[in-house]
Amino acid sequence: MNARTNRDLYDTPPGEADGGVGAFIRSWLPAPPARVLEIGSGDGGLALALAGEGWRVTAVDPRAPEGEPFVRGAVEDLDPSEHGPFDAAVAVLSLHHLHDLGVALEKIHSLLEPGAVFIVDEFSKEELEDEATAAYSFYQRLALLYGGYSPVTHSAGAVYEGESFECWRSRLGRSWEHIDEGRKILSALEARFEGREFASGPFLFRDGLDPLLEPLERKLIEAGRIRPIGFRWVGAARG
Template identity: 30%
Template sequence: MDMTTAAVPHSLAHLTPLLPAPPARILEAGCGRGALAAALAELGYRVTGVDRDAEVAAAAGARGVPVIHADVLDVSGEHDVVLFTRSLHHAEDLDGVLAHAASLLAPDGRVVVEEFAWERVDRAAADFLYDNRALLVAAGLLDADAPSGDLLDDWVTGHDSLHTGSAVLAALDRVGSDPTTAATPVLWRLLNGRGGAWTEQVTAVPGVLDAVRRAEERRIAAGTLPAVGFVASVRR
């Protein structure tokens, strides 16, 4: 199921304050199926996607996004922005990837990141995530397994092989200057979990996700949930 109708506007709202004005040249590393890249192009940006997965790179191309099927480490050229959207936490060589990204920037270019800091999830955040997931499963909107034990332990076990958000931010600081960071809600994006699948009730799910996102935002503002997501940028 394509959930970009819910996810892309949220990403744009948080990323565009960090981007130069159109028609800046953006390389989106790990562009997936190209939904965000296509939306940025509609705003007037000159966007190129890159993804090492042939299937999703082809899907991005079918969306009209100029796309390179490659690892970002094999990409050359000059760009005003290198953008990573929830892909850096998987990087095998975090410093190497970011150093290469910085080498692709034009003068005063920016590396921009949208990520989540899985280590910020506390018991309240784990309860919020898994309780909402259970409601979606009970409502027949989501097919996903229940946690096998303690909710917070289950979260940590499922994510401790990924780079932490603090590691991503520290690596970003090492390749640029003038850092800018803003917190974002992200638990609502993670409700399907690892291996979960949305059911065929496609019309209901975006509205449900939007309601969960707004609930997360209210709790972050009230101080009862941590802000697990973030956007960040540094200049060359």
């Protein structure tokens, strides 16, 4: 597997809210009308965008919107006779939520054509064990809060008025107890797919901060001052 530089897989235009995720995914997808499986579609924005551009998308999520191209449920429950085989699979910040990562990845592999690409955007919660990285996240959030930004309540890392660094860090650790570490996700992927590309890079700016902070986070990572939280991985289904 190639370990490409952060700039290869993290080529983010300044101020882009999704951190360049859409561009990253499109750069690896086979051309439309390839069949694409999205695992963890969330509000469906990516699935609808790809479908609108000609890809044949099936997007599975326990809370998926109704109607095409969505399937409400768990990827483990997809019936191969009804869904697939797919030419590509995409998972954006969803693998860490899976109840049984190994079982889910085996099912994803079974739904893919041999050689089909699997495109993953994730984060490593364990990197926030580094105090400098955690402090950067906390104090940037605190500055935005006191600058008039409302906290992003759907973010586990949201900071609330009067909360200390120690209390925030403890609360964040508890809220993330149930999700998988990045190293576990990578190990599970490499055990089941042929790894092709990997890079780590900025993530905190996407998690309740501001897209304009991406260059600062990137600069501190490249200088070795804070840890890269995000990672992107591309692999292929073995034949």
